[in-house]
Amino acid sequence: MIIRAGKEHIEMLTRAAVGVLADLPNYANVVYDIEHTRHMLNIYIDLPDLAIFFKEVEGEVVGLFMGMIHPQWFTPTLEMSELMFWVRADYRTTPLAKQLIKVMEEWAIPRGAKKLFMAAGSGYETERVEKFYKRLGYTTRTVIACKGV
Structure with a gap:
């Protein structure tokens, strides 16, 4: 079952951040700050236009999706932007990623x-x-570049 995060899930999500950071190359040199993580999750969970959905197995987060609904600066039309999408390596061959996206879309x-x-x-x-997103009906529209400074 996919769960929408509430205040009662902050500690579990805070612990999960360690695994997320360890798993994603762009965050390889980021220093994990548990207090900052806890603080930001408290803020995020209170925002009405931001949602965190996750799957928990035996007390551990095995996948999560964080998204935010917002307008662009040039139009009031709303869009949803992914802020974080992660599935633990041993769950990447399961339907979990697709389930998380479906819940976020819903x-x-x-x-x-x-x-x-x-x-x-x-x-x-x-x-x-990118191929996974295309199978779900998404099209590639942009390139995201990252530069550490």
Whole structure:
């Protein structure tokens, strides 16, 4: 079952952040800050236009999707942007990734999102992720570049 995160899930999600950071190449040199993570999750969970959905197995998060509904600066039309999408390596051959996206779509569309933006910007198997999104009806529209400074 996919769960929408509430305050009662903050500690579990805070612990999961360690695995997320360890798994994504673009975050390889990021220093994990448990207090900052806890603080930001408290803020995010209170935002009405942001949702965190996750799957828990035996007390551990094995996949999560964080998305936000917002307008662009040039139009009031709403869109949903992925903030974080992660599935633990041993669950990547299961339907979990597709289930997380479906739940996010079912949350975002009734709230007025006219476009759903997904990214493959973590540095992890970018081509594979792009093919996965295409199978779900998404089209590639942009390139995301990252420069550490």
